[in-house]
Structure formats: C-alpha cells, structure tokens
Amino acid sequence: MSKGKRDRSTKARQIVEHQRAAERRRTVTIWTSVAVVVVLFIAGLVGWNMMADQDDGKVTTPTAAVDDGTAFAVGSGPVTVDIYEDFMCPACNSFEQASSATLKQLVDAGKVTVRYHPVAILDRFSNGTEYSTRSAAASAAAAQEGKFTEYHEVLFANQPAEGSDGLSDEKLIELGKSVGLTSDTFADAVNNGSYRSWAAQATEKFSERNFTGTPTITVNGEQLETPSPEQLTQAVEKAAG
Amino acid sequence: METLRSVRSAAAWPWISTVARLGLAAVWLIAGGLKVGDLAASARAVNAYQLMSYDAAKVVGAIQPFLEIALGLLLLIGLATRLTAAISALLMVVFIAGIVSAWARGLQIDCGCFSAGGALAEGKEAAYGLDILRDLGFLALAGILVWRPHTRFSLDGLLMGDAR
Numbered sequence: 452m453s454k455g456k457r458d459r460s461t462k463a464r465q466i467v468e469h470q471r472a473a474e475r476r477r478t479v480t481i482w483t484s485v486a487v488v489v490v491l492f493i494a495g496l497v498g499w500n501m502m503a504d505q506d507d508g509k510v511t512t513p514t515a516a517v518d519d520g521t522a523f524a525v526g527s528g529p530v531t532v533d534i535y536e537d538f539m540c541p542a543c544n545s546f547e548q549a550s551s552a553t554l555k556q557l558v559d560a561g562k563v564t565v566r567y568h569p570v571a572i573l574d575r576f577s578n579g580t581e582y583s584t585r586s587a588a589a590s591a592a593a594a595q596e597g598k599f600t601e602y603h604e605v606l607f608a609n610q611p612a613e614g615s616d617g618l619s620d621e622k623l624i625e626l627g628k629s630v631g632l633t634s635d636t637f638a639d640a641v642n643n644g645s646y647r648s649w650a651a652q653a654t655e656k657f658s659e660r661n662f663t664g665t666p667t668i669t670v671n672g673e674q675l676e677t678p679s680p681e682q683l684t685q686a687v688e689k690a691a692g
Numbered sequence: 693m694e695t696l697r698s699v700r701s702a703a704a705w706p707w708i709s710t711v712a713r714l715g716l717a718a719v720w721l722i723a724g725g726l727k728v729g730d731l732a733a734s735a736r737a738v739n740a741y742q743l744m745s746y747d748a749a750k751v752v753g754a755i756q757p758f759l760e761i762a763l764g765l766l767l768l769i770g771l772a773t774r775l776t777a778a779i780s781a782l783l784m785v786v787f788i789a790g791i792v793s794a795w796a797r798g799l800q801i802d803c804g805c806f807s808a809g810g811a812l813a814e815g816k817e818a819a820y821g822l823d824i825l826r827d828l829g830f831l832a833l834a835g836i837l838v839w840r841p842h843t844r845f846s847l848d849g850l851l852m853g854d855a856r
Contacts, residue, residue, distance in 0.1 A: 479851045483772035491779070494762035495755045501731055502754035572736060575807060651732060663740045663801075 510648045513595040521653040522566035523590075523599040526558035530690045532565045532683070535657055535667040538586035538606045539573040539613060543666040546678045547607045553680040563687055567603060570657045571650045572665060573613065582617025585641075587650035589623045592640035593632055601630035709773075710843040712836040716780055717767035719830055724760030726807055731757070737804030741794050759783075770846025777837030784831040788824055795820040 512520040522533065532554070536543040557563040569590045571583035586606055593602035605626050611617045618626070624638045640646060657667075668675045670686035727734045735753030739746050763783075766776045791803050800812050803823045812818060843849065 476852055479848070480772070483848065483851065484775050487766055487772040487775050487779075490766060491759060491762050494758040498731070498755035498758035499751070501758075502735075502750060505731060572733075574730065575733065655732065658736055658739055658746050661739075661742075661746055663736070663742070 508648055510652050511645055512649055513591045513646065515594045515597070515599070516591070518566055518568070519656060520649075521656050522568045523594045523603075525565045525567070525600055526561070526563055528558065528561050528563040530563045530687050531671055532557075532563050532687065533568060533667075533669045533672075534565060535568040535570050535662060535665055537570055537573045537583050537665045538590070538610065539576055539583045539617065540665045541610070541613065542678075544607050544610045546666045546668070547604075550678070550680040550683055551604070553683060557684075557687055562691060567599065568653060568657065569603075569650065570654045570665060572654060572657075576613040577611075577615065577617040580616050580619075582611065584647055584650045585617070585620065585623065585644070587653065588644055588646035589627070589641045591646035591649050592637050593627060593630075595640070595646075596632055596634060596637050598627075598630055598632050602627060602632065605630050705840045706842050706844050709837055709840045710845065712833040713767050713770060713773060713777075713843045713846070716777070716830065716833045716837065717764045719833075720760045720764030720767065720780070723806055724757045724762075724764060727753075727757035727804075728761065734804070737802070737807075740799070740801040740804070741790055742797075742799065743790065743793065770843055770848050773837055773843060773846060773848050774841035777834045777841065781831055781834035781838060784827050784834060788827045788831070791820055791823050791827070794818075795824075 513523075515523055517524045518533070534546075536547075554563075554565055558565060569587035571581070571587045573583045574581040577583065590599060590602055590606065593599050609618065609622075609626060620641050623641050627633075627637050627641070662674075666678050668678045668683065670683070671690040673686060673690070675682045675686060727737075731754045734757055735746075735750040738744075738753040738756070739749035741749075744752070763776055763780055767773070767780070787803075787805065794801055794803070795818070800818050802812050802818070803820070805823055805827070837843075841848070
C-alpha cells in the first residue's frame with residue numbers, strides 16, 4: 452500500500468468517525484431534551500395535584516361564624532364593616548389601637564355590624580411556629596365559646612413581634628383564661644389545632660376576594676384606602692346615607 | 693501565542709460552565725425548596741403581584757416550586773444542559789418582568805423570590821432594584837450555559853461519550 456493511499460483511508464475513517472460522533476450527539480441531544488420536557492411536565496403535574504388536594508379535608512367551622520363561615524359579627528347595625536386581620540400584623544394592631552373606640556361607639560349606636568375576619572398570611576414571620584395560623588385558630592375556638600371579641604382584644608394587646616416565635620399554645624390558653632375562657636374545650640381546641648383548617652380556609656376565601664394585605668377594611672363592600680378612624684367614620688356615614 | 697491562548701480558553705470554558713451549572717442548580721433548589729412547604733402562601737405571593745386572577749395565581753403558585761426543584765435537579769445532574777439553561781433564562785426574564793411591573797405600579801410586596809412572599813412586613817421597604825440585579829446575575833449564569841453548554845461531571849458528557 453502506498454503512503455498516499457493509506458493517508459486517504461485514514462482520512463476516510465476519520466470522516467466516518469466524525470459523522471458517527473455527530474450522529475450520536477444529535478441522538479443524545481434529542482432524547483435528553485425529551486427527558487427534560489417529560490420531567491418538567493411531571494413536576495408541574497405534581498404541583499397541580501398538590502393544589503387540588505389542598506381543598507379537601509374536613510373543616511370544622513365555629514357555629515357562630517357568619518359570611519360564608521369566615522367571620523365573627525359584633526353588633527347588628529345596617530352598615531356592614533368587614534375587618535380582615537392577621538394577629539401577627541403590626542399595622543392591624545395599630546388600626547385596632549386607633550379605631551377600637553370608634554368601632555365600639557358605632558356598634559353601640561346601632562349603626563354598624565362589624566365582621567371580624569381572622570386570616571393567616573404572615574406565618575413566615577414566626578420562625579416556623581405558624582403563629583398567624585395558630586392565633587387565628589385559637590380565636591375561632593374562642594368564638595365557639597362565645598368570647599371572640601374579648602379574645603381578639605387580648606391577642607392584639609399581647610401581640611408578639613414579627614420575626615419572633617410568636618406566643619406559645621400555652622400562652623394562648625393562658626390569655627384565654629384571662630378573659631374567662633376556662634373550659635377544657637377551649638384548651639383542647641388550641642392544643643389540638645382543631646380550627647387550623649378553618650383558618651386556612653378563611654385565608655383562602657380572603658385571597659379569593661382578591662385581598663392581598665392586612666388590615667383590609669371594607670364598609671358595605673367598599674375598601675378603605677387607609678385604615679383610620681376618620682376614614683372609617685366617613686365611610687360609615689356615607690353608607691348610612 | 694494566539695493559538696495557545698485559544699487552546700487555554702477552550703480548556704477553561706468547561707470549568708466555568710460547570711460552576712455556572714452548579715450555581716444555577718443551587719439557585720433553583722433553594723428557591724423551590726423554600727416555597728414547596730406552603731403552596732397556599734406561594735399562591736398568595738403570586739397573587740400579590742396582581743397580574744392574574746387568584747385562581748390562576750393558585751395554579752402558578754403551586755406548579756412553580758416543583759418546576760424550580762425539577763430544573764435544579766436537572767442542572768445538578770447536567771441533563772440537556774442547553775435546554776434546561778434556556779428554560780431557566782426564560783423563567784428569569786419572566787420573573788424580572790414581574791418585579792419591574794410591581795415596581796412600576798408602586799406595589800409594596802416581597803418579590804417571593806426566595807420565600808413564599810406576599811405583602812411586606814411592617815416597616816420593610818421593597819428592594820426591587822436588588823431583586824432585579826440578583827435575577828440578572830442568575831440570567832447571566834443561564835446565558836453562559838446556553839452559549840457554552842459543555843460542562844464537567846455532567847450526564848450529557850457521559851452520554852455523548854466525550855471526555856471534553
């Protein structure tokens with residue numbers, strides 16, 4: 452075999468090898484891409500199913516709850532004031548401090564029905580103890596015993612700071628005792644988290660109404676721009692006509 | 693000299709790309725992992741952008757963490773790196789657009805990038821500029837991988853049978 456011929460056959464072999472390698476790369480690229488698409492699709496399906504499953508499960512709704520089981524009403528006036536609050540939310544506490552006297556006045560004068568909606572949107576600010584959910588659930592337990600208003604007040608008066616562990620279940624029960632919630636029923640409900648699923652559902656309904664922050668206050672369905680006693684009074688007077 | 697330099701840079705790229713791949717994998721795994729435990733909160737975080745109905749936000753909020761984790765795992769093993777990087781880049785562009793739009797509308801929200809965000813805590817200012825810069829950094833990592841998808845320690849390399 453001449454040197455020239457050998458060179459040519461080596462070159463031919465190289466070309467074939469090169470083509471084979473390119474072919475292999477193409478096949479691998481196609482199949483790995485298909486695999487990636489399948490994996491991502493399955494991941495999406497898993498998320499979808501988890502979401503669908505969330506809505507299942509039994510929810511114990513306190514018998515006193517109104518407005519689709521999401522709220523506890525005070526007073527019986529013609530104008531409806533809806534107040535959505537997270538017990539962990541400092542702005543809600545400020546609103547309570549500033550407006551509770553005004554609200555009480557309006558209720559006592561028979562002008563308004565106040566519907567308190569506890570929601571739990573700030574669980575991420577209590578180091579994993581989910582204080583927002585626990586406190587909202589405890590307030591439902593208090594409502595079941597007919598003491599929502601008192602308990603609501605004492606929870607805000609003892610509000611833990613955002614980023615702390617929140618109040619322990621023990622402390623939640625103790626605060627209950629201080630407002631006359633001395634029954635085992637209340638303590639058991641707090642310890643067992645009996646109304647946690649209720650809190651999750653109430654929060655879900657809050658989101659469904661397209662509210663994103665707390666406090667959210669509506670007067671006959673009209674949302675207050677800035678929650679203050681002045682705006683509240685104005686809105687109530689306007690709604691009363 | 694010129695050829696030597698280009699040979700050297702050809703040898704360096706797979707390593708640079710490997711770092712980018714593993715870095716991006718970590719980003720996705722952390723981002724997804726932080727949201728996956730509370731899908732309701734994830735839905736609220738999406739809803740806080742006020743870009744879609746709550747029902748749509750619920751779907752996006754539930755699917756997103758799982759997609760993020762899946763992308764993270766795929767990048768970690770290095771499967772179809774160019775495609776996973778391209779999808780990562782696309783998602784980053786969507787996230788950046790979302791943050792820009794929230795910023796432009798003056799919403800005060802946590803971007804929900806590395807948490808199930810939502811409305812901000814009291815007294816916290818939204819840090820949109822930083823969020824965008826960070827996402828641009830991640831976009832750059834994805835860009836490197838789309839451009840130079842060959843990496844070390846990847847399933848792609850193993851399947852292609854090259855030691856490159």
